[in-house]
Amino acid sequence: MAHNNKGVVKRVEWRINVGDGSSNQRVGHSCMWTMIVGLALKLYLFMKKAWDIGLNDPRKFIHCLKVGIALTCVSLFYYLKPLYDGVGGNAMWAVMTVIVVFENTAGATISKTINRIGGTSLAGFLAFGVNWVARRAGNEFEPLIAGVSLFLLASAATFSRFIPTIKARFDYGALIFILTFSLISISGYRVDELMNMARQRIFTIIIGTCMCIIVSLTICPIWAGQELHVLVTGNLDKLANSLQGCVTQYFSHSEASAVSDEECNKKLLGYKCVLSSKATEDVMANLARWEPAHGCFNFRHPWKQYLKIAATMRNCASCIDALIGCINSENKAPDQIKKNMRSISLRVVTNCSSLIRELAITMRNMTKSSKVDILIMEMNNATQELSDLLKSYPNLIDPSESHNAQDTQKEVAAKIEIPVMEIIQVVTLASLLIEIVARVKCIVKAVEELSDLAKFKAAKSKQHAVENKISPDQEKDEEAINKNQIV
Amino acid sequence: MAHNNKGVVKRVEWRINVGDGSSNQRVGHSCMWTMIVGLALKLYLFMKKAWDIGLNDPRKFIHCLKVGIALTCVSLFYYLKPLYDGVGGNAMWAVMTVIVVFENTAGATISKTINRIGGTSLAGFLAFGVNWVARRAGNEFEPLIAGVSLFLLASAATFSRFIPTIKARFDYGALIFILTFSLISISGYRVDELMNMARQRIFTIIIGTCMCIIVSLTICPIWAGQELHVLVTGNLDKLANSLQGCVTQYFSHSEASAVSDEECNKKLLGYKCVLSSKATEDVMANLARWEPAHGCFNFRHPWKQYLKIAATMRNCASCIDALIGCINSENKAPDQIKKNMRSISLRVVTNCSSLIRELAITMRNMTKSSKVDILIMEMNNATQELSDLLKSYPNLIDPSESHNAQDTQKEVAAKIEIPVMEIIQVVTLASLLIEIVARVKCIVKAVEELSDLAKFKAAKSKQHAVENKISPDQEKDEEAINKNQIV
Numbered sequence: 024m025a026h027n028n029k030g031v032v033k034r035v036e037w038r039i040n041v042g043d044g045s046s047n048q049r050v051g052h053s054c055m056w057t058m059i060v061g062l063a064l065k066l067y068l069f070m071k072k073a074w075d076i077g078l079n080d081p082r083k084f085i086h087c088l089k090v091g092i093a094l095t096c097v098s099l100f101y102y103l104k105p106l107y108d109g110v111g112g113n114a115m116w117a118v119m120t121v122i123v124v125f126e127n128t129a130g131a132t133i134s135k136t137i138n139r140i141g142g143t144s145l146a147g148f149l150a151f152g153v154n155w156v157a158r159r160a161g162n163e164f165e166p167l168i169a170g171v172s173l174f175l176l177a178s179a180a181t182f183s184r185f186i187p188t189i190k191a192r193f194d195y196g197a198l199i200f201i202l203t204f205s206l207i208s209i210s211g212y213r214v215d216e217l218m219n220m221a222r223q224r225i226f227t228i229i230i231g232t233c234m235c236i237i238v239s240l241t242i243c244p245i246w247a248g249q250e251l252h253v254l255v256t257g258n259l260d261k262l263a264n265s266l267q268g269c270v271t272q273y274f275s276h277s278e279a280s281a282v283s284d285e286e287c288n289k290k291l292l293g294y295k296c297v298l299s300s301k302a303t304e305d306v307m308a309n310l311a312r313w314e315p316a317h318g319c320f321n322f323r324h325p326w327k328q329y330l331k332i333a334a335t336m337r338n339c340a341s342c343i344d345a346l347i348g349c350i351n352s353e354n355k356a357p358d359q360i361k362k363n364m365r366s367i368s369l370r371v372v373t374n375c376s377s378l379i380r381e382l383a384i385t386m387r388n389m390t391k392s393s394k395v396d397i398l399i400m401e402m403n404n405a406t407q408e409l410s411d412l413l414k415s416y417p418n419l420i421d422p423s424e425s426h427n428a429q430d431t432q433k434e435v436a437a438k439i440e441i442p443v444m445e446i447i448q449v450v451t452l453a454s455l456l457i458e459i460v461a462r463v464k465c466i467v468k469a470v471e472e473l474s475d476l477a478k479f480k481a482a483k484s485k486q487h488a489v490e491n492k493i494s495p496d497q498e499k500d501e502e503a504i505n506k507n508q509i510v
Numbered sequence: 511m512a513h514n515n516k517g518v519v520k521r522v523e524w525r526i527n528v529g530d531g532s533s534n535q536r537v538g539h540s541c542m543w544t545m546i547v548g549l550a551l552k553l554y555l556f557m558k559k560a561w562d563i564g565l566n567d568p569r570k571f572i573h574c575l576k577v578g579i580a581l582t583c584v585s586l587f588y589y590l591k592p593l594y595d596g597v598g599g600n601a602m603w604a605v606m607t608v609i610v611v612f613e614n615t616a617g618a619t620i621s622k623t624i625n626r627i628g629g630t631s632l633a634g635f636l637a638f639g640v641n642w643v644a645r646r647a648g649n650e651f652e653p654l655i656a657g658v659s660l661f662l663l664a665s666a667a668t669f670s671r672f673i674p675t676i677k678a679r680f681d682y683g684a685l686i687f688i689l690t691f692s693l694i695s696i697s698g699y700r701v702d703e704l705m706n707m708a709r710q711r712i713f714t715i716i717i718g719t720c721m722c723i724i725v726s727l728t729i730c731p732i733w734a735g736q737e738l739h740v741l742v743t744g745n746l747d748k749l750a751n752s753l754q755g756c757v758t759q760y761f762s763h764s765e766a767s768a769v770s771d772e773e774c775n776k777k778l779l780g781y782k783c784v785l786s787s788k789a790t791e792d793v794m795a796n797l798a799r800w801e802p803a804h805g806c807f808n809f810r811h812p813w814k815q816y817l818k819i820a821a822t823m824r825n826c827a828s829c830i831d832a833l834i835g836c837i838n839s840e841n842k843a844p845d846q847i848k849k850n851m852r853s854i855s856l857r858v859v860t861n862c863s864s865l866i867r868e869l870a871i872t873m874r875n876m877t878k879s880s881k882v883d884i885l886i887m888e889m890n891n892a893t894q895e896l897s898d899l900l901k902s903y904p905n906l907i908d909p910s911e912s913h914n915a916q917d918t919q920k921e922v923a924a925k926i927e928i929p930v931m932e933i934i935q936v937v938t939l940a941s942l943l944i945e946i947v948a949r950v951k952c953i954v955k956a957v958e959e960l961s962d963l964a965k966f967k968a969a970k971s972k973q974h975a976v977e978n979k980i981s982p983d984q985e986k987d988e989e990a991i992n993k994n995q996i997v
Contacts, residue, residue, distance in 0.1 A: 073673050083672050087665040094664050094692060095657055101696045102653045115693060122689045166589045170582055177581050177609075178574040185570050186560050202609045205581060206602060209588045298828070302789035341785070344825070345832035348945045413934060447900060451941035454934050458835045
């Protein structure tokens, strides 16, 4: 389609060239043509954009085909005489159900299905009850009772949609409840064969929902749970890349303006994805709990824990944001000081990133990792060394660079005179790195909770050997940092 | 209702007490009663929670009443004979429209109204066209053409819902398009008086949407734009409170553990609202553009600029998050150093908060403020002084406290020996404060853009006098910081 469009645009442009420099009428024509070409170009660009969206995620194309298939199948009830005679004009409800219920993810489809059937049934029973009472009350009171009950129940159901727990799970059900109750209680006043209508409606809705569930779950199903899993593990990698990227870049260039390198910048900005994906995660976690067991996830997989992990990741990402701000700040550190901090800072950051990546791998494989404890230990050691380096600041200037006594003396003089302004950047960087390490530990904790809740397989190598390596003191330190963090 | 429930619970508990220590049958009864009491208690708590939600925002109650009113009004079409004779059984569509279209905010209602009417009309025309072609093609091809066109158009419309611009504005319209096209093209095959049905359907939908618009816009309307405005300005205040709160608390207590004070903590955590309100803001901004002029907002009020302001606020909030992390970190600064930094840090933070609050006032009054420039100037001066203090660090120990030469000498010795670890917290704090100042300037810029776009009234006092006070050098500095920030 995009290709065809391009052809049209070219042909039109050729005509404009021919028309140039002729009579007024021709100028008018060319104006009109320019406008049409403009519109066609806009349309072409729009179509191209749409096409690219589909190419980036071909499952979107598949979803569209699935909707088409479900709809065509259900419309057979109309086209085929025997089937039509079975359900009659109410087949319309099956078509409507397919259109309204069919969603991109399996979870959303199932949630809407259950909500639609539940809401319809509940409202149906209630409406029959009210209708029965109204009929007993006599002709005068019948519309009154019907009207008042409609007013009260519709208001109450509308209000229930404001309650967060109901909003999250049964919003659509409440809507369908109001819809069905209104339709039945109102038509009850006019249509006499109400029972028959209600039975047929329930029947057609069930046909529609079954069609949706079958098509949604059998043809390339998209699981909300799987999506959430991929999103969170992918974000872990992005976090690791951002963290490592920004610090590495800071120490590899003397000029912070080199941060404008495009390829790297894209990687650096991964943490922004972490910060901005809360809404998607909430929706996915909400839908995932409707889904049956799929892939390596059980029915009651602890999806909520993914939200906790994501929250700890966002905490870490805000710190990275501040870190990048500090790196780009005005108070540049002198190269000499940066050089001294370089190796240990990079070690902290590399250990940190490896740990985050290992967490991502743990989650992907759903297997407890034997490496995590070693990586935490290495990260703690590196952080401790960073602290030690800061503590020994008056000796910060690298002794290996001083070849004679004169130079050393110069440096001793220099080290006392180093103004705080010059070290503010590296001190802030170190301080934020220590904070990030503390926050990464929160991520580790959240992932460990997930591994317990979801009963991840145990790691293959021996855990004990690793656990014994961690001294009790270190554990205490970790606890202190974690406590501090939680406050 | 809540009161009644409590009464029931009490009475039931009394019965259980009486039943204690009797025969087995009575124990069984008491078990059942305990269960019922438990359920009643759960129900009571749920109702209480729901009631509190309503009390916190009484407009939710009003919205429910509005839905009830609109629904009762529209159901009159059924109950009143003359009206019923006018539109017949199709009055059902009016009821359905009211239920589906009526939303909490005016913007959402209008958006859904326009989408519903637009989608229905477009699909109607297309369906008639296809139907006409199919009939011309003969009996054999009729279901084939109808089926293929349904498949293609439904797939295309479903795909269009993945395109962000369409998703944001016309998602519901696309759904209604598919719905109407399917219904008409399918019933077209069976129902002969299609034109009449379509006319009546459009007519009843218009009745339903009019009812919604009238009730939604006349009875205590809730404007999405107004909500967005209140949310963003409120978040500005929360940001200012958090910023001022955390730094003030840090300097007022020597122990950081005092941060656990509940009342203060709530204020401190205001910045988390800023971080987490992105989804709400996006939705509100999206709905606000459908709304007509209301209050002090014109039809084309620059709602998108609110999102930009909110983005700059979130940037600032992540820095505050890091700042709070640093304040709670392990490396506590000695009281003496904190004391020296106290007054100037508090000045920076107070100026910063005042500036943010002034921005909130500017937005609330929709009047350019004459104070903003002065406040920026003061904030810059304070930040400069903070930098100067850091620069003069070797003289950081307050000379006013040294009363004799001996003490001074001691202090001179002390100041050289101060380990970096001891100043890391205050240096990081200062560094983050400087970063926060730079980010606050981005908020100022975004609000100024809004004031230009929305044509805020000019301030009453003379602007020139203020503008002249700012030296060109200062402006340059600001520009440099801003540029740095944008990178």
